[in-house]
Amino acid sequence: MDIDWGWIGEHTDTLSANAVTHLRLALLPVLFGLLISLPLGLACRRWGRLYAPVLTVSNILYAIPSIALFMVFIQYTGLEPATVMIPLTLYSLSVLVPNVVDGLGSVSEPVRQAATAMGFGTLRRLVRVELPIAVPIVIAGVRVAAVSSISLVAIGQLIGQGGLGYDIIRGYQLQFPTQIVAASVLIVALALITDALLVLVQRLLTPWARGRAA
């Protein structure tokens, strides 16, 4: 297989534009997923019986093929980015909800008690003590969700919203391997860079967690 380096050089503009779209389509759902997972995870911690059904539903959602979900949402949202981002948001829940629950669970009982005994109210304890302590485990979930979302989003090209997925499908249609390889390598690179950035964010946000197993 020959790589046409010249083509890559001539198409850096479109490739990088597609990469930006790709990242937006992949990462916004993770952000939305996180915003949904936080209250959902808190509710699961608070009412333990909720956790099993929530986990089951989010796993079932994850098991539904993305194409099937596109077909469902396309009726409501059309050939728009939302049609790709809604399923990806739902997928992210199956990783993020358990991690939010585990993160909050990583706050040890003595810490919780000490906070209460020193005069933290419930809300203040949550915001100042429990959520900060949950951060490393939550970010571990965000890393998995982000990387899988970056790889999954390419399939969105089936409804015209795939970022670098466009180049993969286009390359296939034109029997032009260079375009497929370039887009694939870019997708992997984006995933690796995003993951590295998240590790960096975690290091900066939680210097106290460095000595721990988490």
Next chain:
Amino acid sequence: MITFEGVTKRYPDGTVALDDVTLECPTGRITVFVGTSGGGKTTALRTINRMVDPTGGRVLIDGGDVRDRRPAELRRGIGYVIQHAGLFPHRTIEDNIATVPYLLGRRKKDARAAARELMERVGLEPGMAKRYPYQLSGGQQQRVGVARALAADPPVMLMDEPFSAVDPVVRAELQDELLRLQAELRKTIVFVTHDIDEAIRLGDRIAVFRTGGKLVQVAAPEELLADPADDFVAGFIGQNRGIRSLSFAGTSKLRLRDDVVRPVTSSDTEGLDWVLVVDEKRRPLGWARGADVDGSLADAALAPVGPTFRPGTDSVRVALDAAVLSASGLAVGVDGDGSVVGVAGGTDLLEGPR
């Protein structure tokens, strides 16, 4: 003063954690709650800061019912130390200590400065201020826990098995440290432990709880050892009650003998089994066996002095320990300069307390 008036805690399932407990914890003193697990001592402690609300009776702090205060506000005025310290892993040592001052709205700079002063007070290096809890040993974390409880200078401190999870050597250090701090600060402390020795060591008053949340006896430690209220208390105190009560018997009235003390320049051991050889400042050099001395004591073979005691300061238990470990069977009493005041034998020591 903290007052328990007929305090009962009954859970919906019928379990009784506290059964009609009436008790006073005097201001400026350490009151220790001790007992078997399930005896309700921790529950009793938690009724003071409203982490548990009783189903019957009242808890008063200086005459005011704790239930008239909002829990969060009440708790900011009560120091709290627990087993495993419960430090916030995501906050530096100084910020852990400053937790309550922050909650009270103090300025960060002032709160941190105060935290650093407290660190020194509880025996922590100032260099640890910016570290995180995971970087500290268990004993150091527990010191931070104590500093954190003291940070807002609350008149009342609750301590729930604070030293149970550290090794015995560190525990003894922390106990000494607490007594030293208490001598300066005179807080009203309620201390929960299952360790009767810790209770006897720290408590001005000891309240013994038994299964079912019943308060069996409240007494000063010496009284508890001398006169346990019933078989449960006697059994809980354990063996060697008599020997241990000697820790509370003073040596100020002890009659000390001087007849066996000889300067090193002397050679007179006439009729004595053992003589205590001292230098020109009366500091003890060792024991010489009378029969073995031939000529000057300066040339005699000396057995080591061993541990000594300070008459009037140390307890009879310390003196008795010194006597048992002494080659001659006599305990050597010394003053602050280490000069010999006199010696006492085992039977002399036991005359006073009886």
